[in-house]
Amino acid sequence: MSAPPYSYSYIFKYIIIGDMGVGKSCLLHQFTEKKFMSDCPHTIGVEFGTRIIEVCGQQIKLQIWDTAGQERFRAVTRSYYRGAAGALMVYDTTRRSTYNHLSSWLTDTRNLTNSSTVIFLIGNKSDLKDQRDVAYEEAKQFADENGLMFVEASAKTGDNVEEAFVETAKKIFQRIQDGRLDLNATESGVQHKPSQPGRTTLTDQSPKNTCTC
């Protein structure tokens, strides 16, 4: 039996975090299925999703863990931070409390991931313009102060959803290229195209082209 052919060069692991009901699962669903789930049941523990995208001419498979937002599940969801190359931190633009909790989510992320993990802040539900509770500028400032990438997005309309996932991947890819992300580190959250199922053994296959994106 021959090893299955791989149609991608890298696997990037993502985690989606944030308060209950901010729309984490809907963002994932919109990204993987390009559909909006109007009433998705709350996530228990974690759920898994995946999609292959192209970044800088490379096929990249994203393996995404969507976590439960409820505090009680935190003990379990914390174990998924390790080994995440990208963390999508989500709040609800129509509920200030979900924005106020960002600093605690950020602390968790910084403590539990490695220094090369790319953190992307998403303000979801941007379609609900008349219910806005957090100004764009305020969140933008928070993101800048903490060195986070940031967009406002809508899982409902799909606005900026693709961008958030893809920009995170571009940033990870850049970090691989400029050497900030060590592919051989055990918990980098990135696997280079494996020659056989299992752990990456990257030696002489470092990407040659510089990303021009």
Place this chain on the structure above:
Amino acid sequence: MAENSKTNTDENSFWKKHIRTIPGRPSPKKVISSSNNNSSSTSFQNFKRSVDDVWDCGVADNEFANESNISLTDITICKTIAESAAINVINNHKIKTDDKSQLDILPMKHANKQNISFSKCNIIKNNNDDGTSKLSKFEALLQTNILELDELKKLSWSGVPHKIRADTWRLLAGYLPANIERRKEVLERKRLDYLNVVQQYYHTDRDEIFQDIYHQIHIDIPRMSPLITLFQQKTVQEIFERILFIWAIRHPASGYVQGINDLVTPFFVVFLQETLNDNDNLDRVDVSTISVDLRNNVEADSFWCLSKFLDSIQDNYIFAQLGIQHKVNQLKELIQRIDLTLHKHLLKHDIDYLQFSFRWMNNLLTRELPLRCSIRLWDTYLAESDSFASFQLYVCAAFLLHWRDKLLLEKDFQGLMIMLQNLPTQDWNDSDISMLVAEAYRLKFIFADAPNHLQTNCS
């Protein structure tokens, strides 16, 4: 083949943890000797012979005896039934395996196990086929002056007829007393108690901490079971909010945890159905048209039965959810003992048991099964009574093992993970659940601490 026999040895060395022969436990040696025999019926008989000594020591294995309606002195009949069951099993099994002929690599030990487990299911099925006689047994039992609760548990374990399910559940949950004369009075008092608690804590200004709980429940409930229209009704959502809120404030160590709402559903649906006519479609019923009194009764009954039900699994929902973490580890150990091939397959592809079984434990499989199946599963859970917490572990093990052939065909992490999180149970019905719990029972019988189990029965 060499690998298979090695696996056999590994597993049997576990079985022999308690070296002395235990009545009613399959003797490992005898099982090995039959494991290369391709005739399923022979291996079934071998198994039966290996455990026959259970009859000699006067230990009543009540579960088995009862399910098949066999008295202990009636061994001849027992054998006849067992053999005819075995034949049914083989036929059943043949049909079931027709579409997976490429899976001949299946280790024999596994095939044997399946046959044995099917035999019990068959008995259960036969009982179910004879629905009217089962119903009349239930009815007779429910009418006795002082209910034999153990009898009711045994009868309920393999499924409760729809018609008397609500009353049976109330009794199994310990909500209604055994004494038939006191039932009406107790029921009225408990329902009133609940209404008073709701008055006192729900319809008043809430403390800040209670307000947080309420808010969480309030935003959660509309997202519950989005595909079932019944749960989109405001009246129903309010009932759930009250039940969950009252439960949460009475259990401060856990509070409200997402998933508990799914555990209310079977109770609510069964008690609601009781108030409807047989031909009312549950999906089309407008709950707000039901009288307030009846609605209150459904709500109070759901609350009290849920409370009783959750008592033995409270550690699932406390800080860090230690109960679940513990059970996930137990599941992992169990699968390692039972099916090393599957266990290694999962590990090889970096699947962590927590990733898929956490939800199974947190929601007691309600997210993995259609509602009708959850209700059937509740019959058995309630009949297990206080030991249901440990039994659920074996149900999860049986559930995982049910998919083992499909899982072994998946060759990478994501294929496995997506399958494990979306197991195709849409077409499952009562008989699938009967098989599942029978297999769980078999696993528990073999792998749980059997000596204690037998001692309890002896005394």
